Every structure is written in structure tokens, then in C-alpha cells.
Amino acid sequence: MKHAESHTLTRLAPLLDRVRERVPPLTEKSAGKFYRKSTAFLHFHDDPTGLFADLKVQGDWQRYPVNSEAEYQILLHALDRQLTAQG
DSSP states (O other): OEEOOHHHHHHTHHHHHHHHTTTTTEEEEETTEEEETTEEEEEEEEETTEEEEEEEETTEEEEEEOSSHHHHHHHHHHHHHHHHHTO
């Protein structure tokens, strides 16, 4: 599964704007690739089956589909939980 390209990130712009609202503690090192401190934390993939986000949850990557507003909400809730848990 390849990392999301610019046309995919454009399609995800509403979601990315909501992720960017949580900065800090996240740093966007390049478009759509977010780090927490010096560790990769969130990035996006484009796959023939849809769009996905990989979020680091307790040290392991968890994959979340991001193809609808409902899926955006699930990812954002998981992101907020991780940001709160990691202080």
C-alpha cells in the first residue's frame, strides 16, 4: 500500500485540517505525515480498496479507513485518545 499522493491529500483536506487543529503536539514533517516528538505518528495511504490512515496506538500501527465523515470521526476520536494518553 503506497503513501498518499498529493491528489489523495487534496481529497482528504477536510480531515487534514481537523488533524492540523491538534498541532501541537503533532508536527507535520511533510504533507499528511505527522510526527509526535521525533516519532512517526500518523500518515495516510491510497489503496485500490480505499483511503486509509495509519495511527500509532500504544507503539503499534493501527489502520483506519478514511472514506467518509463517519470514518473521519472514528479516526479523530482514536487520535484524541492517543494524544491524551501520551500527555
